[in-house]
Amino acid sequence: MVDNAPVVAVAADGQETVTRNSLKPLEEMDNLTDEMFNIITELEAHYSDMTLLEGKRISDIKERVHRLEEKVLIWDSDQPMISDRDSEEMAKFLQAVDEVRQLIEHLGNLQSSDKHGEQIELLNCSHSIMQMAMSRLEEELVHLLVKYRQPVEPDNTSFRSAEEEIVHDYSSSSFDEESIDGKIQSDTDRDSEDFVIDLIHPSAISSLKSIVELMLLSNYDKECCQAYISVRKDALDECLAVLGMEKLGIEEILRMDWNVLSSMIKRWNRAMKVFIRVYLVSEKHLCDLILGNITRSETDNCFVESSRNSIMQLLNFGEAVAIGPPKPEKLFRMLDMYECLNDLLGDVEALFLEEYGSGILTECHEVLLRLSESVRGSFMKFKYAIQSNTSTTPFAGGRVHPLTKYVMNYIKALADYGKTLDLLLEDLDEKGPISVADDGGTDTSVHSSPVAWHLLSVTSILESNLEVRSMLYQDGSLQNFFMMNNIYYMVQKVKDSDLQNFLGDEWIRAHKRKFRQHATSYERASWSSVLSFLKDEGICSRGSSTPSTTVLKERFKSFNAAFEEVYRIQTGWFIPDVQLRDELRISISLKVLQAYRTFLGRYSAHLDGIRHRDKYIKYFPDDLERYLLDLFEGSPKSLQYPYWR
Known part of the structure; x- marks a missing residue:
């Protein structure tokens, strides 16, 4: 008979109760009835069975903890990745970790007053095993995210980056250039840019989700998110590198040669569209896919933290360019950047919800403001450059x-x-x-x-x-x-x-x-002045109706000299537009040839028979017509004498 066998106690209200503290040896209970004795005997037997059962359960838990510890420790940090083996190994490990989680939950649910020293020791041991398991799962999560990361080459998207063209410096000192490098033409239309690609190979998604779910159930969601953010942050940085956007400081950008910077701005415009509408949209999809069982707010936060550095790198580039001194040659590139970012603003707002992405949205608006100021400043510089561009030498x-x-x-x-x-x-x-x-x-x-x-x-x-x-x-x-x-x-x-x-x-x-x-x-x-020599006035001497030979000689001689001088000078003048050049030649020809034909028809016969007649009538109308076609070609020529004579 155990010393602390239960006894019946009578409460103040007259009810009989059995309490562990009031138990006495049966031999000390001489006044017990047979019925009371039987009750006490049954309670004593039941209590003895409970003690034995509890001892057996603790023993089973010890054995279970030991078995789970072996399963976890076999995959310590010196072992290769479990996920590199077959899927069955990973499934076994995840099952073992989940058993540890359930065991901790079970031990934790016991009332503190009922916990024996052994139970507390088992709970602490289980927590230790869980920590090792979570550390291993975190490594497996990182390993899978890195190993199954999909290459993000531009050819995998609608992005087609043409060879960077040489961009001329169209500053106020570069007015000797005619072509202008204007608006960047979009390589793709809006619809083709906006789609989702697999940033992680689909074969790894199931394992990743299982790991994340188990870490979440085990209250290791913070560690899970931190590991995920760290890996995906590096992955998005790699995306920027693929798109040709290197990390540059503000000072580096401000010191950059304009031709180089202009090419980088073109690259930035293309990169912005692809990074936001392809890579970030795909990153958001991936985040929802893998971390979807975490709360919505935590999932959004993970996406924002993963992508913050990369999107801020792009925005910082835009701000650095915008804060540079306004110049006429910058205007087109500033407009390109403004239109690009303004067009993407709706996409950014959809990706970065105000609660977590407010800083990014604020920066977008700030960069837009600075770009608008740069546009206005550059346009005014352009106007001033026209006004102030002077010369003392004629063109x-x-x-x-x-x-x-x-x-x-x-x-x-x-x-x-x-x-x-x-x-x-x-x-x-x-x-x-x-x-x-x-x-x-x-x-x-x-x-x-x-x-x-x-x-x-x-x-x-x-x-x-x-x-x-x-x-x-x-x-x-x-x-x-x-x-x-x-x-x-x-x-x-x-x-x-x-x-x-x-x-x-x-x-x-x-x-x-x-x-x-x-x-x-x-x-x-x-x-x-040329045609003035072909007028009738003064041909005849005063009081005579017969033309003066001397006057005719002088008139023809003066016309020839004047025509040859105009020819010599104006063949060096230049009209670049063919239509305008032809129209002006025709207009001149009509006037000159009509006057010359008329004058020649009236007075050439009066010089017949004189010595050196060809010195005065040097040209036929057809000659002049051919010579007039040489005008405005930009190559000075001289008329010494008709080539056929």
């Missing part, structure tokens, strides 16, 4: 000036950014009406969109600059020739581009009148 041959080519090609390229410029140039200046009428036309004031107003103001500034330059020529005919060439060039650029939509038909009509007026003034200044 040879009255050609189209490089400034005209640069400015017109510049604003022609700007027309592609019309909608964006309307937004960014609003209220840049105090805008008023701009007159587009020529000197002989009606003064028409134009009120239009911000970009149209500014483009009109640019052409007005350019014309004023050209007028000042034309005065550098001492020859009045060359002044008009120069203005005719340049205004005609401006008109053609507007007619053949989207500039027509901004400057309007009235601008074109007014400037057509302008270059025709300059053409007429040129002809008058160049050929009036």
